[in-house]
Amino acid sequence: MYNGKIIREEKHNDSQMHRVLDLALKAGRISLRNGAEIFRVEETIEYICRHYGIEEMDAFVLSNGIFLTAYSEGKEVYARVKHVPAGGTHLGIVAEVNDLSREIAAGHVTLDEAYKRLKEIEKMPAKSAVSQIFAAGIGSAVFCYLMRGNVYDALFTTIIAGLLQAGLVFISQYKVSKIITNILGGIFITLCAILASSIPLPFEVNLSNIIIGCIMPLIPGVLFVNAIRDVASSDFISGLVKLLDALLVFVYIAVGVGCVLGAYADLFGGVMI
Amino acid sequence: MILIKVIGAFLAIFSFAIVLETPKKYLVYAGIVGAVGWLVYLLALEGGANDVFATFLSAAAIALVSHIFARVFKTPVTVFLVAGILPTVPGAGMYRIVYYFIQNDTAMASYYLTITLELAGAIAIALFLVDAVFRAFQKGWKQNSLRYQEKNVDKSSKIV
Structure with a gap:
């Protein structure tokens, strides 16, 4: 030995x-x-x-x-x-x-x-794109349900979040900055959610619940937790940098969602569900 | 009703643990962490706590269980903590800020801004506290284990 x-x-x-x-x-x-x-x-x-x-x-x-x-x-x-x-x-x-x-x-x-x-x-491989897409879809749908969405909201969330994750997996192959990724992600989910909620269906679909569910794959959980744990172990510089990074990611998502919601409100007279 | 929601939380965290590339053998435990967190959150709300305090308790429970699992399985806390904390992260609050801001309802927007910051602060303080407690115990323990190793090495080299 x-x-x-x-x-x-x-x-x-x-x-x-x-x-x-x-x-x-x-x-x-x-x-x-x-x-x-x-x-x-x-x-x-x-x-x-x-x-x-x-x-x-x-x-x-x-x-x-x-x-x-x-x-x-x-x-x-x-x-x-x-x-x-x-x-x-x-x-x-x-x-x-x-x-x-x-x-x-x-x-x-x-x-x-x-x-x-x-x-x-x-060289450890990442999980296959298919399983990631399914996982993100199901996870987001359950979140949507937990945040007081109904079953139909959750159904749409599964599809949109799955598509979003597919896009994220695709975009991660290229060096695209966080700003672009998150703003595009925010725009995409809001567009899809508006589309889903404006389809005439026999049951009620809530725009807000779908967006809240679909945001989950974009949320910078790792950054946020690591920022707090770095500050807790007195690595203040890195902790604060990561905290700022996480905060900015939130802002990017908000900008993406806000752009589409704002345009929609302007075009269709501000009637939002 | 609570049972269904807790099972839902388990499923959600299990799924997001897959997205975060958590090792296969820990996926179920990550799910358990999330389920415990959501159970504590729901029970706290039932017991009359407000949203911020319920989130604080929930995050503390999540951190506690994560640290215990990390010690048991000898693996980084992050593996359980990152996925487990997701349900408490105020994504919904962020959406509501944007929503009311777009509708020119500044009062509601700033209300949700305050709530969201409070929630984020509550999570941070909960993680801090649990981290500090475990760190206080860990330090002596780790130094001991290192010392123990060196002693062992010395002995074995003498025998050889």
Whole structure:
């Protein structure tokens, strides 16, 4: 069995130190990108460095970047700044990297194995588009029902939220900014909801309930929760940045919804259900 | 009636956990977190609490259960918390602000703005409190576990 003590006593050369730090940086980058909190990323980097025998290191993590320096006696100083652009959320990857760092700290993983496993984790596939679309549709519909919508509202919500999620999955392949995505999303659901509520049907369909249900896939839950947890663990800069980001996403959605509602009210004389 | 709504909350959170790429083995637990949160919310409303306080209690319950699950399954809290907190996030309030703003009803719009900010604040404070409590316990515990590991390593290397 590989043992932490042995690695520490090994006289490692510069290149090994660099490999350890690269591994730590990579692990940190992957988990930060996929929605981990700041303290978790810092801990991951620290565990990995400490276990593989780097005594003096400092990791400073922001919501979109990692600063890592290390110093070993008689060796050159290692310093890297890594820009980590925001990615999608993949909680599975966060959980896996977390597991890996704990296993490394417990001394069950060699450096080469760790590299191999990290590579596998990074390639972990997202859930299929179909299952995401179905999940978003059903989830939003149930929300619509919970927020005092009736069964018919929920039915329309399923369809619209499913379409919305399909659009989100499609748009995530390209580098489209959050502003565009969320404003377009808001416009889309409001248009569809107005369309649904204006079809003459034997039962009553409520515009507001459909929109409230359909908003759910757009809501930045991960950002909001991570912002609060970052502030709670005294990472104020990242926490406030994420809070502002979440707030802006809300504003973008509101702009999208508001544009269409406003135009509709102007065109059809302000009679809204 | 409450039972149906709680089952609904379970289903909704289960679905959104799929969208957030929660690992398969934790999907059911994420759903349970959401169901507990909604149950607490409904019971608090029944008991005469106002919306903000009910949301506060609900968010606290969600955070508590998430932290417990995270400790039990040794996985990040985020896995359960992010999906579980969704029903309390005031999406409806945000919509109502826009709706009344478009209708030139500034009074109602600012009323809902206040409510929405209060709700968001209530969620934040609930998460803060539970986080702080668990952190207070965790610190000593984690340091101990690290120390324990190092001791073990020392022993085994002596034996070898």
